[in-house]
Amino acid sequence: MSTIDTRLIDGKQHAAALTARVSAEVAQLDREQGQVPGLAVVLVGTDAASEVYVRNKTRQTSSVGMRSFAHTLPADTSEAELLALVARLNADPDVHGILVQLPLPPSIDSTLVLDAIDPAKDVDGLGQVNVGRVTLGHPALVPCTPLGCLLLLEAELGSLSGLHAVVVGRSNLVGRPMSQLLLNADCTVTTAHIHTVDTAAHARRADILVVATGRPGLVRGDWIKPGATVIDVGITRIPTGSGKTKLVGDVVFEEALGVAGRITPVPGGVGPMTIACLLSNTLHAARRQWAGRNTGRAA
Numbered sequence: 001m002s003t004i005d006t007r008l009i010d011g012k013q014h015a016a017a018l019t020a021r022v023s024a025e026v027a028q029l030d031r032e033q034g035q036v037p038g039l040a041v042v043l044v045g046t047d048a049a050s051e052v053y054v055r056n057k058t059r060q061t062s063s064v065g066m067r068s069f070a071h072t073l074p075a076d077t078s079e080a081e082l083l084a085l086v087a088r089l090n091a092d093p094d095v096h097g098i099l100v101q102l103p104l105p106p107s108i109d110s111t112l113v114l115d116a117i118d119p120a121k122d123v124d125g126l127g128q129v130n131v132g133r134v135t136l137g138h139p140a141l142v143p144c145t146p147l148g149c150l151l152l153l154e155a156e157l158g159s160l161s162g163l164h165a166v167v168v169g170r171s172n173l174v175g176r177p178m179s180q181l182l183l184n185a186d187c188t189v190t191t192a193h194i195h196t197v198d199t200a201a202h203a204r205r206a207d208i209l210v211v212a213t214g215r216p217g218l219v220r221g222d223w224i225k226p227g228a229t230v231i232d233v234g235i236t237r238i239p240t241g242s243g244k245t246k247l248v249g250d251v252v253f254e255e256a257l258g259v260a261g262r263i264t265p266v267p268g269g270v271g272p273m274t275i276a277c278l279l280s281n282t283l284h285a286a287r288r289q290w291a292g293r294n295t296g297r298a299a
């Protein structure tokens with residue numbers, strides 16, 4: 001049986017290119033207008049993985065020349081206190097982007113908090129205004145992880161028009177917006193979830209297979225149509241024995257090799273693009289806010 005020479009999609013390299021573009025534009029804006037974009041990242045509680053991501057985000061924000069404001073609140077922070085912080089950040093002219101790290105403690109209604117973020121500063125694209133705009137196919141601030149996946153797909157494949165895309169997962173953070181973006185890119189989209197009957201059969205018809213379930217090993221080699229492009233969003237830390245851990249995706253990577261045309265590795269695939277898209281969204285949001293203020297229009 002002939003096997004395919006599977007190409008790895010280097011997310012780190014794509015992310016570095018996008019970050020370099022953002023960095024150059026930030027330097028130019030500072031030089032020519034003396035204006036610097038600012039990103040506020042809010043973390044409630046002490047989830048170890050979230051702390052690592054927030055550290056990465058703040059470090060990279062500073063490294064492209066933007067201002068970074070980290071707000072770490074105790075796990076027992078009340079909903080009212082968090083809403084008060086969001087209101088302060090909405091009113092702060094130095095803050096152009098606000099990201100509230102998920103998940104929030106169960107005592108806090110995350111929908112309420114996400115909807116309280118000024119839509120012009122909602123660089124995670126998770127509030128109802130930006131979600132609605134994406135759903136209508138209008139310009140919007142687009143959630144960073146699905147945006148990163150879309151940029152990888154377009155960089156690798158060019159036009160996605162007419163391709164059959166299967167998205168496994170329908171979370172508000174990843175799967176749902178991913179399906180919307182692929183639909184806007186003129187794909188034929190199937191969204192699979194926990195109630196889907198025979199997800200494997202759907203997956204086997206996909207030209208583009210995006211997997212975002214957090215279930216390591218869910219997608220086997222025989223779920224993949226030969227030559228398909230596979231985007232593995234899943235990130236799970238598993239023990240390797242001897243007290244060490246490693247990160248794995250939702251796809252059995254070794255089985256995908258020789259079947260998929262292209263695939264994103266974990267780590268080094270979608271993850272780095274998520275952060276690059278956050279920086280790009282923050283620059284975009286800042287430009288809109290400056291333009292709005294200058295012309296007196298709402299951003």
Ligand SMILES: NC(=O)C1=CN([C@@H]2O[C@H](COP(=O)(O)OP(=O)(O)OC[C@H]3O[C@@H](n4cnc5c(N)ncnc54)[C@H](OP(=O)(O)O)[C@@H]3O)[C@@H](O)[C@H]2O)C=CC1
Nearest residue numbers: 145169170171174193194212213214233234235270271274
């Ligand atoms: N690389 C990155 O930048 C990012 C990576 N992630 C990672 O992506 C993964 C998904 O994250 P997230 O979307 O937030 O997770 P959620 O747990 O919120 O959502 C998982 C989704 O997968 C579906 N699902 C679960 N099991 C199956 C199954 N056996 N068959 C079909 N569908 C299934 C669920 O269906 P249902 O809705 O029916 O329950 C749900 O829609 C995680 O590993 C997370 O760590 C997340 C964000 C960013």
Ligand SMILES: Nc1nc(=O)c2c([nH]1)NC[C@@H]1CN(c3ccc(C(=O)N[C@@H](CCC(=O)O)C(=O)O)cc3)C=[N+]21
Nearest residue numbers: 053100101102103124144267268269270271272274275
């Ligand atoms: N409001 C909100 N927005 C998010 O975008 C959001 C969130 N909450 N909560 C948690 C998830 C997770 N997430 C990741 C970002 C970067 C990497 C990343 O950079 N990963 C590296 C590896 C990092 C490592 O080594 O630990 C990689 O895949 O190569 C991973 C995961 C964003 N999330």
